[in-house]
Amino acid sequence: MRAFRLAYDGRPFYGYQRQPDVPTIEETLFDALRSLGVMEAVDDKPAGYAAAGRTDRGVSALSQTVAFDAPTWLTPRALNSELPKTIRAWASAEAPNDFHATHHAVRRTYQYSLYAPHEGDRRTGHDAVVDERAKNALERLCGSHDFHNLTPDATGTWRGLSGRMQREGSFLQLWFAAGGFPRELVRRLVTVVHSVADGSMPIDRVDRLLSEESVDGRYGVAPAPPEPLILTDVTYPQIRFASDPDACTSSVRAFSEASTDAQIRHRTAETIATQIEHGCEY
Structure with a gap:
């Protein structure tokens, strides 16, 4: 059993939990695991799978935690190879076979x-x-x-x-x-x-x-x-997560690029609002 920390921008998704016909974080994660051969195409979910919580539509995460039976080669870096930039795994931990990401969070x-x-x-x-x-x-x-x-x-x-x-x-x-x-x-x-x-x-x-x-x-x-x-955080007293340096680097880059894009959009909108304000009488 291995647990992973996931960071994601929740804005493009209809929440964490799977729903029919709309993009969700959970289904995107499962698609990545199928592409990596961790799940079969017919599998509903990975063996032993659970998540710390079900964030609502538009809500983001720094430390959403998922756990499931995973091969030893499945590192955060490997998982990121099939995930979009809006979802990044950045840390992992070995967990007991009976670990449950939902019920064991304190x-x-x-x-x-x-x-x-x-x-x-x-x-x-x-x-x-x-x-x-x-x-x-x-x-x-x-x-x-x-x-x-x-x-x-x-x-x-x-x-x-x-x-x-x-x-x-x-x-x-x-x-x-x-x-x-x-x-x-x-x-x-x-x-x-x-x-x-x-x-x-x-x-x-x-x-x-x-x-x-x-x-x-x-x-x-x-x-x-x-x-x-x-x-921002989910606490498990018995689990010690280790960050993956390569995954952390790619995660920082992905969210920094998103931050830069947001600043550009902010500057553009601010410029338009200011120019209209200067040109209008109140």
Whole structure:
């Protein structure tokens, strides 16, 4: 049994889990394993296969973890030879035969890059935020709670949550960690923090959301957009991953190229917006 760390840009995919007729990370991984001869064409999945989690459509990952029975030659570098640049394996570990990537994970950590400028943004309609209010909201959300009002799931809603935040320019970096997360919980937590920070939600509403009583439509919390969310870590006490130098180099290059492309698109859009702004009267 071998476990692999996968990093991926989730934006081109319809989530991690396989779905018919749409691209997913899982099916792309299985296609690569078939091309490498690790899976037969008729196989549904590799022997012993499990994944740490099922990220939603548009959500990315740094340390998604998959494990399955693999030949000794299947290194991250070898796996990358059949994967697109949007999905990179970069580390691996030998695991016990009974290892299960889902059930044996004791902690999952997500990071969200929340665009939240102090002064607001007139162009995009973003209101100004107060970091202290964001911090207060985050502190109230942390701890052991039943998050049934912040997920569509009916079970598995009681979680012990930890979190932290850090200001980076116009962004608030938010981290959330727990043993597991019901659907959409992280993105709804982000919405709560942002809404309290910009004043659109009173701080005492947080306690209402964490109460046993279900909230109605007026007070429901929508999930924040998925694209800024990354699964950054999955913790397994008994597993020690070793990075593959060649795979790491190719991974850094692939995501650096994607970053450069994004900066070029940003500069182009910013130039157009600025020129229109200068040429128009408000």
